[in-house]
Amino acid sequence: MLIRSRAPLRISFAGGGTDVHPYPKLKGGCVLSATIDRYAYVTISPRSDAHLSVHSLDYGIKANYRLDKKIVYDGELDLIKATFRVMKIKKGCDLFIHSDAPPGSGLGASSTMVVATIGAIAKWHGLTLSSYQISELAYQIERVELKISGGMQDQYAATFGGFNYIEFLDASTVVNPLRIEQAYINELNYKLLLCYTGRTRLSANIVKRQTEAFVSGEKKVLDSLDGLKQIAIEMKNQLLVGKINQFGAVMDKAWQYKKKLDKAITNKNIDRLYRAAKSKGAISGKILGAGGGGYLLLFCNFKRKHEVADTLQSMGGEIVPFSFTTSGLETWRADK
DSSP: OEEEEEEEEEEEEEOTTTTSTTHHHHTOEEEEEEEEEEEEEEEEEEOSSSEEEEEETTTTEEEEEETTSOOOOSSSSHHHHHHHHHTTOOSOEEEEEEESSOTTSSSOHHHHHHHHHHHHHHHHHTOOOOHHHHHHHHHIIIIIISOOOOOSHHHHHHHHOSEEEEEEOSSOEEEEEOOOOHHHHHHHHHHEEEEEOSOOOOHHHHHHHHHHHHHTTOHHHHHHHHHHHHHHHHHHHHHHTTOHHHHHHHHHHHHHHHHTSOGGGSOHHHHHHHHHHHHTTEEEEEEOTTSSSSEEEEEEOTTTHHHHHHHHHHTTOEEOOOOBOOOOOEEEEEOO
């Protein structure tokens, strides 16, 4: 018997950065995001020994570990190793992982893979974990166990799924699922364009510098984070009542704030693609995730969306079709 899981990747519209401590503790953060039909997948095939054999189907990597011995973090599949260590799993298995987007691309792929791994292990061992418990466990594995700099939104988005307004408070995180009319979702999907820039980045470095600037009281960063929080609230309210054009227009303002958080959030290639997209009919846009590369999200004039797509592809970008999803983490059993 095989145990499988999948968790959806996400698009973050606004508020990213306000989910990174210590901002939530001091001011309270919030993020508006939605999951899409791109996933991180995990398959577990139980073994009768204490060997963990991890197969990365994306990169053709196979690595073997002993769960009855100390697990060492050395940069090789550390997210998987840390998940088994924190969850205290001693039974061996063959574990197969695959993602529809690479780590560092801005869709929350790393956190989503951790969520999918937790889900598969919980299904395998018959553990009953709430969505909040899974999200918090994923956060602990990444940010506490592995000490990877980053925020909290990805773990909750992948676990809960759908359109969410997530509040990050001093002592808790609250996920507010948004009840949005399907017509509004369809219209938003119709006007959005997702373009892979062909480059990934190490988001932890950007987040670390952003955090240091906030702690040191750098006014530009403080004001930008406050601005991003207000825009997340504004965009949430616009989306709920179907003001899709206003929603799209504000995204550009969010991008201007985001660029002020760290100089590495944008670069010549991103700026070049963004300028070209706007010249062909894009109204607004932003780089997803921490920045520096990955996916560029664009809100377009629907009559010229094809022109924007053709231009970006001619410049080396890859247009990625997507739809929004309502489901979060899913697990099931399958025959071998």
